[in-house]
Amino acid sequence: MRGACDVIPVPFAVNLTSNDETYVEPDISIICDKTKISDRGCNGAPDFIIEVVSPGSRRMDYNIKNAKYAEAGVREYWIVDPAKERTTAYRYEDDAAPMIVPFDQPVEVGIYSDLQITISDLL
Numbered sequence: 001m002r003g004a005c006d007v008i009p010v011p012f013a014v015n016l017t018s019n020d021e022t023y024v025e026p027d028i029s030i031i032c033d034k035t036k037i038s039d040r041g042c043n044g045a046p047d048f049i050i051e052v053v054s055p056g057s058r059r060m061d062y063n064i065k066n067a068k069y070a071e072a073g074v075r076e077y078w079i080v081d082p083a084k085e086r087t088t089a090y091r092y093e094d095d096a097a098p099m100i101v102p103f104d105q106p107v108e109v110g111i112y113s114d115l116q117i118t119i120s121d122l123l
Contacts, residue, residue, distance in 0.1 A: 005032040005047065005111075013041030014049075016072035024065060027052045032111070045072040048111050053081040066090065076110045080119060087119055 008029045016022040030048035031037055049069055051061045061079050069077045070092045079088040089099045091110040101107045103123070106116035 005030050006034065006037065008037075008042075014046060015041060015043050016045055016068060016074075022068060022072065024068065026050065026065075030111070045069070045074045047074070048076040048078075048109070049074050050078045050080060053079055053083065055083070062088075078107070 008031065010025055010027050012025065012029055014024050014026060014029055016024060026046070026049040028050040029042060029046040030050075031042055032047045033044075036042050036044045036046075051057070051065060053061050066077065066079075070090070073092075075091070075093050077090040077092070079090075081088065085103045087101050087103065087107050089101065089107055089110070091099075094110065099107070103119040106118045109115040109117060
């Protein structure tokens with residue numbers, strides 16, 4: 001999807017299923033369909049979610065949230081892991097294996113093929 005998207009950091013509630021049953025609070029949500037945004041947060045799956053792993057969130061980010069995001073229709077999900085200095089990028093709509101990219105190498109943003117992010121440049 002091309003065009004303007006909103007980049008919203010935590011704290012921001014995301015109701016993945018828009019039925020008030022599955023709420024999450026991603027570290028960064030990128031939402032291109034602005035009709036999903038309300039005063040309560042995001043109703044439905046964001047296009048792109050980034051989670052930054054902490055020791056206490058490892059299982060949640062790699063397993064539980066990964067499954068929830070894939071099922072809900074999130075198009076792209078990155079897990080930024082400072083302890084391992086790598087980003088794991090899932091592109092669910094491509095139905096491909098995740099890419100594991102060291103922080104010093106660029107990661108192509110799937111929803112914007114002409115955009116790359118090198119995590120080490122942000123640290």
